[in-house]
Every structure is written in structure tokens, then in C-alpha cells.
Amino acid sequence: MLRIHKVRIDDIYVPTARRRTLHPETVRLLAEDVLENGMKMPIQLRSDGKRYVLVEGLHRLEAMKWLGEAEIEAYLVQARKH
Numbered sequence: 001m002l003r004i005h006k007v008r009i010d011d012i013y014v015p016t017a018r019r020r021t022l023h024p025e026t027v028r029l030l031a032e033d034v035l036e037n038g039m040k041m042p043i044q045l046r047s048d049g050k051r052y053v054l055v056e057g058l059h060r061l062e063a064m065k066w067l068g069e070a071e072i073e074a075y076l077v078q079a080r081k082h
Helices: 024-037 058-066
Strands: 004-008 043-047 052-056 071-076
Touching (some): 058 071
Parallel strands (some): 043 071
Antiparallel strands (some): 004 071, 043 052
């Protein structure tokens, strides 16, 4: 079973290919939903030894940045490099 970890947003690296899929309007709507209902699902990260790399949850991560949060809830997973 996966455990939820609190991770500093500044410690998360987003691969360039992932950044291309970002939709600002989705981030804004998600940020509003987080304000009203809280974060429903943690993002997924993998560790590469030096930092955390985003596996899943780009819009949730960007919404938390937009809200000025310093940390985000995440699952640490084993995943292939993209």
C-alpha cells in the first residue's frame, strides 16, 4: 500500500515533455476546486537519487504552485524514466 508523503514543491522536477501538456485553464479550475474541496488525489513522484521527478499530476502540482503552497502530498512510486 502506498503511503502519502509531504514533499516540498521546489524539490520536484517536471520533465520537459510533461510541461508541454500543461493547460493553464485546467490549472485555474483545479486550483479553485482545491480551495473549495481540498486535494483529492496525491501526485505521483519517483526519486532519481537527487530529486523527485513528476510521474503523474502536473495540473495538480501547478495548481498548488498557483495557490502559493510550499508542499504537496505525493505517492512515491517506482516508475520508468520517460
